[in-house]
Every structure is written in C-alpha cells, then in structure tokens.
Amino acid sequence: MKFFVDTADVTEIRDLAEKGLLDGVTTNPSLIAKTGRNFLETIREICALVPGPVSAEVSSTDAETMIAEGRKLARIAENVTVKVPLTWDGLKACRTLANEGTMVNVTLCFSANQALLAAKAGASFVSPFVGRLDDIGEDGMGLIRDIRQIYDNYPDFGTEILAASLRSPHHVTEAALAGADVSTIPPSIMKMLVNHPLTEKGLATFVSDWAKTGQTILNDD
Numbered sequence: 333m334k335f336f337v338d339t340a341d342v343t344e345i346r347d348l349a350e351k352g353l354l355d356g357v358t359t360n361p362s363l364i365a366k367t368g369r370n371f372l373e374t375i376r377e378i379c380a381l382v383p384g385p386v387s388a389e390v391s392s393t394d395a396e397t398m399i400a401e402g403r404k405l406a407r408i409a410e411n412v413t414v415k416v417p418l419t420w421d422g423l424k425a426c427r428t429l430a431n432e433g434t435m436v437n438v439t440l441c442f443s444a445n446q447a448l449l450a451a452k453a454g455a456s457f458v459s460p461f462v463g464r465l466d467d468i469g470e471d472g473m474g475l476i477r478d479i480r481q482i483y484d485n486y487p488d489f490g491t492e493i494l495a496a497s498l499r500s501p502h503h504v505t506e507a508a509l510a511g512a513d514v515s516t517i518p519p520s521i522m523k524m525l526v527n528h529p530l531t532e533k534g535l536a537t538f539v540s541d542w543a544k545t546g547q548t549i550l551n552d553d
C-alpha cells in the first residue's frame with residue numbers, strides 16, 4: 333500500500349519526505365485555505381519535494397472550467413494529479429483530462445456505484461472518504477472493501493483505490509487489510525503509526541543493558 337500525506341503544509345511534507353516514506357500527497361481546498369498561502373505556488377513547492385503524485389483540486393463545478401483549471405494545474409509539474417469531484421461534470425472533466433494523459437483523482441466518493449463511474453471515466457485514483465461515512469453512521473471501511481472486490485472483478489480498470497478521510501492509526505491498518513492501493517494520512521496520524529509502548533520500553537531496556545557491557549560498536553574492532 334502506498335502512503336500519501338493529506339496536507340498542504342509544506343513544512344510537514346518536507347519532514348515526512350525526509351523520512352523516506354512518502355509516495356505522494358493529497359490536498360483539497362480546505363487544506364489549502366488552512367495554510368493561508370497561494371495555491372499554485374504551494375502545489376509547485378510540494379511537487380518539487382515529492383516525486384510521486386500530488387493531488388491539486390479544481391475550484392469550479394462545471395466541466396468546461398474544471399478542464400481549463402485542470403490543464404493549468406497539470407502544467408505546473410509532471411506529478412500533478414488533478415482532483416475533480418464525483419459529479420457528472422467532474423466525470424466529464426476526468427475523461428477529457430485522462431485522455432490528454434493527465435492523472436486524475438476523483439474525490440468525494442461515497443458509494444460503490446460512484447467508484448464504478450470513476451473507473452469508467454479513466455480516473456487514476458478514486459477517493460472514498462472513510463471517516464465522513466463513519467461520521468453519519470455508515471461503514472466507511474466496508475465501502476473500501478466493496479470497491480476492492482468490484483475493481484478486482486474487472487482487471488481492465490486502471491483506477492487505484494485511495495482511502496481518504498482516515499482519522500486514526502486503526503483506519504490505516506483496516507485500509508491495508510481491505511486492500512486499498514493508497515492511504516492518504518494526515519501528518520498527525522502518520523506520526524502515530526510508529527508508536528508502541530512495548531517498543532519504547534524494550535528499547536530503554538536494551539540501551540541500559542548495553543551500557544553495562546562497556547562496549548561501543550564504532551570504536552571496537
């Protein structure tokens with residue numbers, strides 16, 4: 333499973349990219365608004381930091397303008413993935429941009445049928461929003477499992493399942509078990525993935541026991 337980070341915060345992205353674990357980035361208009369920065373400039377910076385797909389979302393809702401915005405975003409860098417909403421206009425824009433060789437992430441997916449449409453429209457990624465479905469009492473991870481099964485029934489579909497709106501480390505485990513191709517993870521959750529109290533306790537014991545030996549690996553032959 334690929335790891336994308338779900339943020340437009342360049343400092344956070346740089347930090348995670350240096351750890352060597354980032355396969356891509358997703359942003360959305362809310363995340364861009366949170367930075368208070370210029371959208372195109374931010375996307376340009378992120379694309380230079382992370383070689384994998386960087387999702388940049390269109391701001392309009394009609395196909396024609398989405399296509400024009402998508403073309404402009406795609407010119408920023410080769411790794412820009414244009415993000416369009418899962419509407420008829422978004423699907424039309426997806427088909428046009430995909431035919432032109434641009435990667436498209438169809439976002440705001442909340443049903444298996446919507447995911448089918450995204451695949452038919454030639455999307456590189458579809459983004460089912462797990463947390464937002466859980467928020468209204470539905471089974472977000474169940475949707476990932478359903479889409480996995482449907483896409484596996486049709487190996488010609490080239491669309492990757494990008495599990496989005498993940499809210500906890502447990503969501504990341506579940507997305508991997510469900511066979512998501514990608515998890516996009518907020519930086520705070522990404523940092524939690526390494527934590528386990530037994531790892532910390534075990535390491536403290538190893539460090540103190542090693543000190544008792546009086547040896548050093550680097551200075552001894």
Ligand code: E4P
Nearest residue numbers: 338358359360464496497498
């Ligand atoms: C995905 O691309 C979205 O940016 C994101 O995962 C939405 O998450 P939220 O529901 O926590 O806002």
